[in-house]
Amino acid sequence: MANRLACHVAGLPLPNPVMPASGTFDYHPDVRTPVDVARLGALIPKSITLHPQPGNPPSRLAETPAGLINSIGIPSPGLAAFQDKFRSVYGGVPCPLVISVAGYSPDEYAQLTQACSRWPEVVAIELNLSCPNLKTHLMPAQDPILLRDAVQAARAATVKPLWAKLSPNVTTIAPMAAIAHDAGADAVVAINTIRAMAINIERQKAILGHFTGGLSGPAILPIGLSMVWDIAQHTSVPVIGCGGIRTVDDALMYLMAGASAVQVGTATFAHPAAMMDIINGLDRYLADQGIAQIADIIGIAKPA
């Protein structure tokens, strides 16, 4: 049987369009879990940074209606330590591997991208562009110049596919996608979490140690979907949809809105096998509808 789910993201072949969102899933070669990593479209571990850093102070999580706010930050062993353990952890990874990198300057993105491109297992680099710039306090994903500089620096450092992960905290997202594309990104990922906050009224203070954080989960699905739609309507850059996906229907909405593939984050927490369900569900959907390949439904949603 031909694999109906086989797909491409900007020319990069993947066995299927379902992969975890960075920071919400990982792989441990010796540990059996309900997720058969060999069946994933790709694996993306948590973003790594150049230098070791501890992440944000606790509390790091707050639950909201249909949403989760996290202020994890990026606890990271740093590039050197990551390199040391790379082979033992990801050497035998049974699916395409994408490494997410987060830098505090264009040069850091370049160094990280270059280093991570060396491993043959790595099929693409995802740029997490949501680290606040130390001077402007804006994230590269929020500012045209910072965005262009970060993507260009990474582009110059690798020949592998480059994905730029965008932030929803912008006035309009399509221009940012176009800038990333022009600067050399092969695809964009939309969306990262949305700035949010929770307050404990008894203690009269912010719940999160870092006081604000990023909202994820089903609450943000309609926002992510509109952004993917905008990017697909107004640019030619391939887009990977992310934000609030929990079920196969959610994944179908993103694909029909124009996403070439999807990432699943928060849903994995309540239901680790969610990605397996979505992969099975997509296959069943295509079979039931008599659709030959996943590419045939990408972007088919009509305006109304």
Place this chain on the structure above:
Amino acid sequence: MANRLACHVAGLPLPNPVMPASGTFDYHPDVRTPVDVARLGALIPKSITLHPQPGNPPSRLAETPAGLINSIGIPSPGLAAFQDKFRSVYGGVPCPLVISVAGYSPDEYAQLTQACSRWPEVVAIELNLSCPNLKTHLMPAQDPILLRDAVQAARAATVKPLWAKLSPNVTTIAPMAAIAHDAGADAVVAINTIRAMAINIERQKAILGHFTGGLSGPAILPIGLSMVWDIAQHTSVPVIGCGGIRTVDDALMYLMAGASAVQVGTATFAHPAAMMDIINGLDRYLADQGIAQIADIIGIAKPA
């Protein structure tokens, strides 16, 4: 007994800080409903436009996890027709009245503001700055220049308090609040709905007639809260909190984050008396905590 709930928004006295969000509630002098309008902090009817317009095509509503997307647009009788019926509808309104106006140019904002300021019942004008500009497709609330021009035009047209209602679809909201303030707004309202979309996967098309719309309801509460917090931290403009408020605890979060008052929208649909519950709940909270007046809790939330 002194009214613990009496408060001020930028100097304007209100009997309490709880009012409806524009477009989600209205007043009919002869109709008994579960909402005792005499007990509201203020009444804000749906935005009116200068010229009559029909609003967007159906379907206009889509439900999402803890959220509602609407693409109502602004069905409006136009200023002239509104003026004709003003006295018979709002002549005897038993609480402070705020009129929300929506224009397609600075001049329209000026005309609407001037006309609506004439009625003695009107205590403030709220500028709905979320009508897409016909040329740039941006809303005034999304663009510094459009925002400044609209607010300045309205400012020149009235001596009454002017509230500028901001959009969450901006890179950072505090600078927009500051621009509105500098342009003459006495207070800002944050937030309006967030751009969002829903797709019917059976029909493979957008659910809303206008294909995208605005997300409201509990899903957006943590986003609205972070924006009110940002405005309170970084500017001196009084802010009225709005977005996802359903319970007295939600209202307290906004007040503690720095809101001078709150608006309740979507929650009214499932529970029309929600505003009454929130007013009663705030009063009980102040009594239980031995707090003399609502002003004492505004902005008291500590970072963490």
Place this chain on the structure above:
Amino acid sequence: MSPWTEDEGTVLNNCRVDRDVFFLEVRAPNIAPASQPGQFVMLSGWDVHPLLPRAMAPIRFDTERAVLAIYYRVVGPGTERLSRLGPGSRLRLIGPLGTPLVPQHGPLALIGRGVGITPLLPIAEAAVQLGIPVRSYLSARTRPLLLEERRFVELGPLATHVAELDGPHTLVTEQLARDLEGGFIPAMAIVAGSGRLAQHVLMLAAQFGFRAQSFVEEKMACGVGYCKGCAIGNHGRLICLDGPALPLEEVL
């Protein structure tokens, strides 16, 4: 706009009638006694999910016991959660909503399908009480879904069509067509629960010259005219205020 209120309702009875159709009786102290034919309620028996209340058109308003009787089909999260509420559970209700539809002249033709027929029964009962003759034309997938068939029979001639028994290729409105040809010309026909039947009635109305209304459904948020979400057609009519029954030619 007529007065409405919010009730804390109590479930008295909530049981399955057919595969996915349930019968609910709920005590609504203020809403039930004030309800009139053609009106509906918005109800929610949950907290945050789903967010909005659901529109339901009761098949009976028991004004003395203050009870509303409702048939509903489980189609999504709201009706699914509704179906799990046992006796004694609390339900939030908003109502009575919409423009009452109390017929003044007769005769009346009532045409409906499936769960959608519920608003027709109160109209039939009000008509018969005013001495207005009523004929009903009801169709359903299965026999048990000819809801309250017996009561309709008591109120006047009833034609039925059950897809499972009578096959999918005829419409119950073919009997209406025969009755029209036989000289029965209603002052008004009211359709509920089927676009296909409404189409046929619209054709017959043009041919035989009678007025026709149809109950229409759109997603609703407020149910009381505030949100403007339930607009239909080109005149900006609101289903929740101007309807839920509207002139057929406006909604097809």
Place this chain on the structure above:
Amino acid sequence: MSPWTEDEGTVLNNCRVDRDVFFLEVRAPNIAPASQPGQFVMLSGWDVHPLLPRAMAPIRFDTERAVLAIYYRVVGPGTERLSRLGPGSRLRLIGPLGTPLVPQHGPLALIGRGVGITPLLPIAEAAVQLGIPVRSYLSARTRPLLLEERRFVELGPLATHVAELDGPHTLVTEQLARDLEGGFIPAMAIVAGSGRLAQHVLMLAAQFGFRAQSFVEEKMACGVGYCKGCAIGNHGRLICLDGPALPLEEVL
């Protein structure tokens, strides 16, 4: 990290023990047999609201019947919805999670309060089976909340403190202090369910020289080390992976 899985569990029994405390028995075919003392599960019996699963430390793993026994206090939406599930309801479970805590040397002092004591019983049972002596010090608001008091008595000397009967001004750890003075020096003390008791044990541990661990709670999302949300202290320790019991000096 040790292997874990996802189970579709079935509620066998779910009943109120005290005002806001419930006892749940759930069949978890794969998780129950694999569980070890000190471990916990994440469970959700709902769909979208609340979003995240809830952490629970079973008081008993019945490996033969594949049943987990859990006591829980209703404090918010998750436990509230849990409390409404009847026998036969489905529950999603993730587990077994966390680092097992099987004592190797004795004697052992177990100190706990209220619903928080649940992880102590599997530890006590494992210890006694290995021939390690155990003394328990349990406190609660009311007598019924001295959960499984009888079973603790079977396993070793038990000191109790019931706030309702014994007054709020003494701590059950005062008996531990007397026992320490009398010469009972544990190889390890394990505290659960009370910061106040943990404080006192930390003091006693320093004074009398024994190791002490405490079960700690933080909001969790994944329970398996992916999200990094449950970090505690200055070493970036994750409660779900490195805990849920951690050295007392790290968490106070």
